Amino acid sequence: xxxxxxxxxxxxxxIGIDTIIEQMRKKTMKAGFDFNIMVVxxxxxxxxxxxxxxxxxxxxxxxxxxxxxxxxxxxIEIKAVSHVLEEGGVKMKLTVVDTPGFGDQINNDNCWEPIxxxxxxxxxxxxxxxxxxxxxxxxxxxRVHCCIYFITPTGHSLRSLDIxxxxxxxxxxxxxxxxxxxxxxxIEERLEFKQRVRKELEMGGIEVYPQxxxxxxxxxxxxxxxxxxxxxxxxxxxxxxxQVNGKRVLGRKTAWGIVEVENPNHCEFAQLxxxxxxxxxxxxxxxTHNIHYETYRAKRLNENGGLHPIxxxxxxxxxx
Amino acid sequence: xxLPSGSRPFSPxxxxxxxxxxxxxxxxxxxxxxxxxxxxxxxxxxxLPGPRGREPDRAAEGKDRPHTPSQLHLPAAAxxxxxxxxxPRLSRRQSAExxxxxxxxxxxxxxxxxxxxxxxxxxxxxxxxYVGFATLPNQVHRKSVKKGFDFTLMVAxxxxxxxxxxxxxxxxxxxxxxxxxxxxxxxxxxxxxxxKHTVDIEEKGVKLKLTIVDTPGFGDAVNNTECWKSxxxxxxxxxxxxxxxxxxxxxxxIQDNRxxxxxxxxxxxxxxxxxxxxxxxxxxxxxxxxxxxxxKADTLTPAEVKKKKFKIREEIEQYGIKIYQFPxxxxxxxxxxxxxxxxxxxxxxxxxxxxxxxxxxKGKRVRGRLYPWGIVEVENSAHCDFxxxRNMLVRTHMQDLKxxxxxxxxxxxxxxxIQNMTRMVVKERNRNKLTRESGTDxxxxxxxxxxxxxxxxxxxxxxxxRHAEQQRKQTHTSL
Numbered sequence: 001x002x003x004x005x006x007x008x009x010x011x012x013x014x015i016g017i018d019t020i021i022e023q024m025r026k027k028t029m030k031a032g033f034d035f036n037i038m039v040v041x042x043x044x045x046x047x048x049x050x051x052x053x054x055x056x057x058x059x060x061x062x063x064x065x066x067x068x069x070x071x072x073x074x075x076i077e078i079k080a081v082s083h084v085l086e087e088g089g090v091k092m093k094l095t096v097v098d099t100p101g102f103g104d105q106i107n108n109d110n111c112w113e114p115i116x117x118x119x120x121x122x123x124x125x126x127x128x129x130x131x132x133x134x135x136x137x138x139x140x141x142x143r144v145h146c147c148i149y150f151i152t153p154t155g156h157s158l159r160s161l162d163i164x165x166x167x168x169x170x171x172x173x174x175x176x177x178x179x180x181x182x183x184x185x186x187i188e189e190r191l192e193f194k195q196r197v198r199k200e201l202e203m204g205g206i207e208v209y210p211q212x213x214x215x216x217x218x219x220x221x222x223x224x225x226x227x228x229x230x231x232x233x234x235x236x237x238x239x240x241x242x243q244v245n246g247k248r249v250l251g252r253k254t255a256w257g258i259v260e261v262e263n264p265n266h267c268e269f270a271q272l273x274x275x276x277x278x279x280x281x282x283x284x285x286x287x288t289h290n291i292h293y294e295t296y297r298a299k300r301l302n303e304n305g306g307l308h309p310i311x312x313x314x315x316x317x318x319x320x
Numbered sequence: 321x322x323l324p325s326g327s328r329p330f331s332p333x334x335x336x337x338x339x340x341x342x343x344x345x346x347x348x349x350x351x352x353x354x355x356x357x358x359x360x361x362x363x364x365x366x367x368l369p370g371p372r373g374r375e376p377d378r379a380a381e382g383k384d385r386p387h388t389p390s391q392l393h394l395p396a397a398a399x400x401x402x403x404x405x406x407x408p409r410l411s412r413r414q415s416a417e418x419x420x421x422x423x424x425x426x427x428x429x430x431x432x433x434x435x436x437x438x439x440x441x442x443x444x445x446x447x448x449x450y451v452g453f454a455t456l457p458n459q460v461h462r463k464s465v466k467k468g469f470d471f472t473l474m475v476a477x478x479x480x481x482x483x484x485x486x487x488x489x490x491x492x493x494x495x496x497x498x499x500x501x502x503x504x505x506x507x508x509x510x511x512x513x514x515x516k517h518t519v520d521i522e523e524k525g526v527k528l529k530l531t532i533v534d535t536p537g538f539g540d541a542v543n544n545t546e547c548w549k550s551x552x553x554x555x556x557x558x559x560x561x562x563x564x565x566x567x568x569x570x571x572x573x574i575q576d577n578r579x580x581x582x583x584x585x586x587x588x589x590x591x592x593x594x595x596x597x598x599x600x601x602x603x604x605x606x607x608x609x610x611x612x613x614x615x616k617a618d619t620l621t622p623a624e625v626k627k628k629k630f631k632i633r634e635e636i637e638q639y640g641i642k643i644y645q646f647p648x649x650x651x652x653x654x655x656x657x658x659x660x661x662x663x664x665x666x667x668x669x670x671x672x673x674x675x676x677x678x679x680x681x682k683g684k685r686v687r688g689r690l691y692p693w694g695i696v697e698v699e700n701s702a703h704c705d706f707x708x709x710r711n712m713l714v715r716t717h718m719q720d721l722k723x724x725x726x727x728x729x730x731x732x733x734x735x736x737x738i739q740n741m742t743r744m745v746v747k748e749r750n751r752n753k754l755t756r757e758s759g760t761d762x763x764x765x766x767x768x769x770x771x772x773x774x775x776x777x778x779x780x781x782x783x784x785x786r787h788a789e790q791q792r793k794q795t796h797t798s799l
Contacts, residue, residue: 044590106596107543152589154480161542181589184619186689254621255703257694265692 032084032091034141035281036122038173039096040115040165041150042103045180050148050237051096053250053261054273058239059083059096073101076114080142097144103161112165119144119173123296145288146209146276147173150180151232155189157196166206172292174209174284176276177201182234182267183252183259190234197232208232210280214287227275233268236261468527470576471718472558474608475532476551476600477585478539481615486583486674487532489687489698490710493519494676512537512547514554533579539596548600555579555607559733578730581644581713581721582608585615586669592631593639601641607729609644609721611713612636617671617704618689618696625671632669643668646712647720664712670705673698739777746781750788 039047052058059081082095097118102111122143129139147169151162166175177197182190201208210228215221238261241248250261260266276284439454475483488494515534520527535551558577565574582604586597601610612632617625636643646665653661673696679688681695688697698706713721 042589044587104590104594106599107545109543111542152480152587154478156480160540164542181619183691183693184588184616186691252621254618254694254696256618256696257691259691259693263692 029089029091031138032093033285034093034095035285036095036097036142036144036146038099038115038119038144038147039150040099040102040147041180042152043100045150045152046237047098047148047150047180049239050150050178050180050235050269052239053237053269054276055085055094057083057085059085059094074105076101076111078114078118095142108161111161112168115165116169116172119147119169120296123172123293124300126293127297127300141285143288143293144173145284147175149175149177151177151197153179153181153184153193153234155185155193157193158200163200163204163206166201166208167204170206170208172296174211174287174292175206176209177232178272179232179234181236183236185234194232194234209284209287211287214291223279230268230271233272233275235269235272236267237269465526468529469718470529470531471722472531472533472577472579472581473713474535474551474555474579474582475585476535476538476582477613477615478587479536481585481587482672482674483534483583483585483615485676486613486615486672488676489674489706490713491519491521491530492676493521512550514550531577538600544596547596548603551600552603552607555604556733559607559730560737562730563734563737578725579608580718580725582610583613584610585613586632588614588616588619588628588671592628593635598635598639598641601636601643602639605642606732609724609729610641611644611709612669613709614669614671616673618673620671629667629669629671644721644724646717664708667705667708670709670712672706672709673704674706742777742781745778746785749781749785 037051039051041047077100078097079100080095080097082093085092085094099115102115105111126139126141126143129135149162149166152159162177166177169175179185179190179193179197185193207213208231210224212224212228215224236252236259238250238252238259240250240252242251242253242258243249244251244258244260249258249263252259252261261269264270440450440452473487475487477483513536515536516531517534518529518531520529522528533554538547538551541547555578558579562574562576562578565571584597584601586593601612604610614625614628614632620628646661648661673689675687675689675696675698677687677689678685679690679695680686681688681690681697686695686697687699688695697703701707
């Protein structure tokens, strides 16, 4: 039967262009995809627990065999752990990059440097693969797609370290700030704190994801505006389940009640999860690839006076 | 009426709704500040000089207010007893009503001004001859109450840990009304300040001059190296000032600004002590009494609280940090007291929550924090250690904190200071031996009573100098 498209040439019959979506789906499902998430924040803010809660499995560094009560390392370490998750036939290779030691020392000057270095190293790896003559069919993507920054819930405002970190890294990676352990604050305190944080981010010229400048169209803009108004999300993480009103829920049991992780009246975990995984996962990857990576690439190529065609199999840096 | 067993200074946890009011009416705060346990004190000044006529009133009062009779005795009083041990036990078990008409007055004793709290005022002691000095504690107490007490409390820790809220909750005031919170940009260049707030509190005729020393900016910068230095300097300055005053000529009105206690706030978000916490406490544990506090404890589940407390205590021992030790109770205290004392020691660090807002829960009005999932009550011991901390700080250990500051920390400082002075003097002498000057320029006024050890030092050094002089003379003559 003829399907009339509005505007443009009229179709005389059904072609089947729309099946491209289905084809893409099938291919993606077969190939699976990579997602790399980095968590940054002081020790004890619940980073590992939150990641485990987000992906409903033991995917953090802690679960991969490190002891829970590890001593604070003297320097910042970067520890990456990968797991393959499967849901609905879709395979995802999730890599969680942890940064123990960040902000824990007495002197935290330049503690963001190892992190910046790691992020740039991943871009470098990808770039090298890209300029190879014989490229792999699918370049392994270890670039950090999203960096979740954990804000200490002081109730006052951002700390100097928070501002320094986000200022320096918001141009090389997508930063999503979250308020950790937000069951410390009452609802009013939380609202006030969020407002203050947003104001300070604005004053510092810090663009967190989703960045305003990358909104593609009006629909994007309105969706993202809503999210930007709600950020930073105040979250609570937990890997324990309790019985509440006949249901089993993830939560924290205190002497005065049970904090339910997925209850939107208690905390904004559900919002964060939906935002991160259910709606913007692909966008995070795209922004990383199309914008952050391109920025890095342009910078690198400009450094060495432009791109030279590679004439031999030697793909070392000197050829760039 | 039988006194509730909680008639000890660890008062019953019944909540007084009047605590809400910001005004300091005696009724509102009566539950907070009972008189500090002065070594001699055991009576409320209210009841002391009262003429007989007022007794029945107060006794009646005692019936309605279970707290009042608890003022009849204090553990400190038991310790300071010079005689008549029967007295405290009597008052503990008896009802508040004193029927004075039944007590015969010894013909040789004049009417006692101490009323029912006269140590000789019981049946056994009538007719016996006493010198009468067992009322000494009462006299001392009365004089010091007239003078008033002072207490300096320092709060230290990162910003955002609830220090100001806790101070306001502890003393039911609003010391930080006009505080302006800096935003992060401003705080990048801020250094650690020391601020002082003083407030005069009066309760039942007892005056307390409370000074709170705050340390805004501590631990807030990116680079916090030696950020405790200004705190340590401040404490030393207070010691130095007191030292000078003490050594001065007019010692009538020495102002004691020495810091008696430092509440150090440990973040509940970490895994125990962080490097900054360790460094701070180690820098200050020999200058001031440190009481570690686990802040914002409503973030933690009961299991987490226990685990953290254990870990922190372990780390404190591991790093050799000397926090304030509660004095051991005497072996003749009753089991109840001993148990409470033991519980207190096990509660370090105190897991506290602060709040000055009153919320309504199940028909009760309590001070607390309202969450969608429940209400945290500040004064509920099942929720946090606020009550324990308050009792320890104000009702039972305030005097001990002052004593330890005076006897240990200040004395350490003083000895150290004098040693330095002596060394400087010796240096001066050695330098001046050629010019035969005997000037001794003490940077600090001469302390009349130098300790034995320093005397010996001075004598030894003098010997040395004399010896060196002799040798010099010999070499001179041989030339």
